[in-house]
Amino acid sequence: ETGVTQTPRHLVMGMTNKKSLKCEQHLGHNAMYWYKQSAKKPLELMFVYSLEERVENNSVPSRFSPECPNSSHLFLHLHTLQPEDSALYLCASSPVGLTSGVDTQYFGPGTRLTVL
Amino acid sequence: DAKTTQPTSMDCAEGRAANLPCNHSTISGNEYVYWYRQIHSQGPQYIIHGLKNNETNEMASLIITEDRKSSTLILPHATLRDTAVYYCIVRVDDDYKLSFGAGTTVTVRA
Numbered sequence: 001e002t003g004v005t006q007t008p009r010h011l012v013m014g015m016t017n018k019k020s021l022k023c024e025q026h027l028g029h030n031a032m033y034w035y036k037q038s039a040k041k042p043l044e045l046m047f048v049y050s051l052e053e054r055v056e057n058n059s060v061p062s063r064f065s066p067e068c069p070n071s072s073h074l075f076l077h078l079h080t081l082q083p084e085d086s087a088l089y090l091c092a093s094s095p096v097g098l099t100s101g102v103d104t105q106y107f108g109p110g111t112r113l114t115v116l
Numbered sequence: 117d118a119k120t121t122q123p124t125s126m127d128c129a130e131g132r133a134a135n136l137p138c139n140h141s142t143i144s145g146n147e148y149v150y151w152y153r154q155i156h157s158q159g160p161q162y163i164i165h166g167l168k169n170n171e172t173n174e175m176a177s178l179i180i181t182e183d184r185k186s187s188t189l190i191l192p193h194a195t196l197r198d199t200a201v202y203y204c205i206v207r208v209d210d211d212y213k214l215s216f217g218a219g220t221t222v223t224v225r226a
Contacts, residue, residue: 002159
């Protein structure tokens with residue numbers, strides 16, 4: 001248990017569906033992240049929120065829409081996805097700004113997404 | 117961030133120490149060495165990090181060479197549950213980016 005939870009753990013959706021992934025951190029951290037891990041590929045950073053403001057958006061297609069309503073919750077809204085979007089989606093949080101020195105990211109268990 | 121080079125895979129025997137090398141010859145003075153691991157289909161797990169000095173925690177030890185161009189992660193008594201992909205990452209402490217490479221696939225055998 002890392003203090004970062006993700007729901008659902010598994011999701012199967014069609015290309016015309018709209019779904020949302022949820023992440024919650026119980027660590028009192030200020031920053032939250034979405035990563036994508038496709039089969040046989042390294043993790044790719046998608047979005048970064050710090051103090052509920054988006055500070056990074058790594059050229060992610062608009063069919064992925066993040067939302068950070070507060071520092072403990074992060075959503076990834078999905079619509080009209082493609083089969084190649086099937087992957088493990090990982091959420092992480094870090095204490096940036098709360099402690100001096102390094103900023104360590106802690107990951108959730110991930111959501112395994114399959115797009116049919 | 118500096119690039120890292122790790123062996124693709126390695127085996128180790130249960131109960132023995134596992135020594136995982138990492139080369140980071142272009143590391144800058146303000147870049148830390150981080151280690152994470154990822155057990156199959158789970159989220160990456162933070163293990164340890166260091167700047168110059170050797171570090172130890174309940175999971176592992178990190179040995180960084182004096183010139184900082186390489187490091188070794190040591191799992192003192194490997195168990196079957198330590199089978200995972202281990203990632204060595206270098207990053208500046210105030211940078212959001214955590215760039216994961218291919219890592220080393222470690223298989224602990226009984």
